Amino acid sequence: MSVFPFMVFLFFYELVLVSSELVYSELPSSITALSGSCVQIPCKFNGSEISLKNTETVFGFWIMKDHAFARPPSLVVFNGRANIITGFSHIEILGNLSQRECTTVFYDVMKNHSDKYYFRVETSTAQKYTYQNPIYISVSDSPQPLVLKPTDLKEVMEETTVHLNCSAEAPCPKQPPTISWSNIPESAHITTQLQEKPDKTQSVFSHMTFKASYMDHRKNISCTVTYPRKTSNDSTVETTVMLRVLFPPKETHITIDSSASVSVGTNVTLTCKSKANPSNDMNYTWYKSGHQLDSGEQLTFTVNRKSGGWYFCTAKNEHGNEKSEEIQLIVAESLSLIIGCVVGVSAFLLLFLLITLFLRVQRLKASTIKETDISDQGQEKQVQISSIYTNGAFVSGEELEMPKDENDIVHYGEIDFSTPQTKSTIVKSSGQETIYAEVRGQEKEMNQD
Missing domain, CATH: 2.60.40.10 (Immunoglobulins)
Incomplete structure (x- = not known):
C-alpha cells in the first residue's frame, strides 16, 4: 500500500x-x-x-x-x-x-x-x-433491569454489618423513579438519592445497611423500582437476593412423641430441636438431673419406674452451643400416687366440712328447744299464780296492783273461821265478776282454867 x-x-x-x-x-x-x-x-x-x-x-x-x-x-x-x-x-x-x-x-x-x-x-x-x-x-416499553449488589450475598456472620445497594437507570431526572425495599431486617437503615454516572446520565441509588440476625437467615430481600409514566399503569421492576447468616444454635428445645405422662413399659422418644447455620454438623448431648445420658438428636428408651425426672439437651456447632430448658417426664405410677394423695386430702377436707356443718346444725337445734322450754315454763307459772286452791287464797299479780284510776272499786273479803261453813259472796264491779270465798272453821271449845 x-x-x-x-x-x-x-x-x-x-x-x-x-x-x-x-x-x-x-x-x-x-x-x-x-x-x-x-x-x-x-x-x-x-x-x-x-x-x-x-x-x-x-x-x-x-x-x-x-x-x-x-x-x-x-x-x-x-x-x-x-x-x-x-x-x-x-x-x-x-x-x-x-x-x-x-x-x-x-x-x-x-x-x-x-x-x-x-x-x-x-x-x-x-x-x-x-x-x-x-x-x-x-x-x-419496559424499564431497564435493576442492579442489586452484591447479587449473591455470601454467608455473613451474625451481628456483622451488611451493605446492600440497589440502583436503576433514571433517564428522566425530572420524573425520577422511586425505590422501595420489602422484607427488610428490623435494624435496616436506608438512604436513597440520584447519582450522576461517568457518561453524565443519571441513576437512582438506594443504600441499605443492617446488622445480620439469625432471624434474617434465608430471608429474601427485594428491591422494587417504580417509574411514573403517562400511561394507565406505572412500570415496576423488581429484583431479590437471599440473605444467608452464620450463627450458633438458637431456640433449642425438646419435643416428646406422645405426652409428658407415660406409663411403665412404653417406649418414649425425646427429640432435641434447634436453629443453627451450619446445621449439618450439629452435635446433641442429653442430660438427666445434671448427669450425661447419651448423644444424638433423639433419645429413645423404655420407661420404667426410675425414668421419671428432669431432662435437658445441648446443641452445638462450630460457632457455639446452647442448652434447652428442662422438661419433666412423669411416669404413670408416680402420677397415680400424686392423684391418690390429692384425692385423699380432698376427701379429708370434705369430711371435715361435713362434720363442722353437722355440729353447727345440732347446736342450732338445741338452742331452739331451750328457748321453747323457757317460754312454756313462763306460761305455766302464770297459770299457777292465777289459780285458786282450796287450802288457801291466791291472788294474781294483776289483782295486787294498786288501782290506777279513782273510779276503780276495791273489794275486800272477810274470812271467819268460827263457823264451819263456806259461803260465797259474789260482787259485781265494772262489768266484771269477782268471786271471793269465805271460809269458817269449826269452833273448838277450850278448857279454861
Whole structure:
C-alpha cells in the first residue's frame, strides 16, 4: 500500500470538516428511554472554534437522522431560533448555551422516537455549528433491569454489618423513579438519592445497611423500582437476593412423641430441636438431673419406674452451643400416687366440712328447744299464780296492783273461821265478776282454867 492515497484521504476528510462546519459535542453515544416518560440528554459542546461573547445570543437546534440542517427541514425537531418543535409534545434545553451547556429534555417520548439525534448551535453573529457525533435514543416499553449488589450475598456472620445497594437507570431526572425495599431486617437503615454516572446520565441509588440476625437467615430481600409514566399503569421492576447468616444454635428445645405422662413399659422418644447455620454438623448431648445420658438428636428408651425426672439437651456447632430448658417426664405410677394423695386430702377436707356443718346444725337445734322450754315454763307459772286452791287464797299479780284510776272499786273479803261453813259472796264491779270465798272453821271449845 502506498503512502500517497492515504495522505489524499486525510486531506479530503479535513476539507469536509471545515466546509461543513462540523465540530464535536460531549454526548453519550446512546441512552434508553421509557415510553410515556421523558428522557434527559446530557450535552456540552467544545468551544475552541466557537467565539462566544456574553452579549451574544445563542440558539440551539436538534436534528433527527442526519446532521444536515436543511435536508429536509422536517427532520429538525427543535428550532431554538424560531421556537418550533416538531414530532414531540415538548422539548426543553436546560443548559446555558452561552456557557456551552446544551443539556436537553425530550418529554413524552414514544416508540417511534427511537433514532439518532444531532445538536446544532447558531449565534446572532451568523456563526453556525453542527455537531458531528450524535446520540442514539432507544425507547422501550419496559424499564431497564435493576442492579442489586452484591447479587449473591455470601454467608455473613451474625451481628456483622451488611451493605446492600440497589440502583436503576433514571433517564428522566425530572420524573425520577422511586425505590422501595420489602422484607427488610428490623435494624435496616436506608438512604436513597440520584447519582450522576461517568457518561453524565443519571441513576437512582438506594443504600441499605443492617446488622445480620439469625432471624434474617434465608430471608429474601427485594428491591422494587417504580417509574411514573403517562400511561394507565406505572412500570415496576423488581429484583431479590437471599440473605444467608452464620450463627450458633438458637431456640433449642425438646419435643416428646406422645405426652409428658407415660406409663411403665412404653417406649418414649425425646427429640432435641434447634436453629443453627451450619446445621449439618450439629452435635446433641442429653442430660438427666445434671448427669450425661447419651448423644444424638433423639433419645429413645423404655420407661420404667426410675425414668421419671428432669431432662435437658445441648446443641452445638462450630460457632457455639446452647442448652434447652428442662422438661419433666412423669411416669404413670408416680402420677397415680400424686392423684391418690390429692384425692385423699380432698376427701379429708370434705369430711371435715361435713362434720363442722353437722355440729353447727345440732347446736342450732338445741338452742331452739331451750328457748321453747323457757317460754312454756313462763306460761305455766302464770297459770299457777292465777289459780285458786282450796287450802288457801291466791291472788294474781294483776289483782295486787294498786288501782290506777279513782273510779276503780276495791273489794275486800272477810274470812271467819268460827263457823264451819263456806259461803260465797259474789260482787259485781265494772262489768266484771269477782268471786271471793269465805271460809269458817269449826269452833273448838277450850278448857279454861
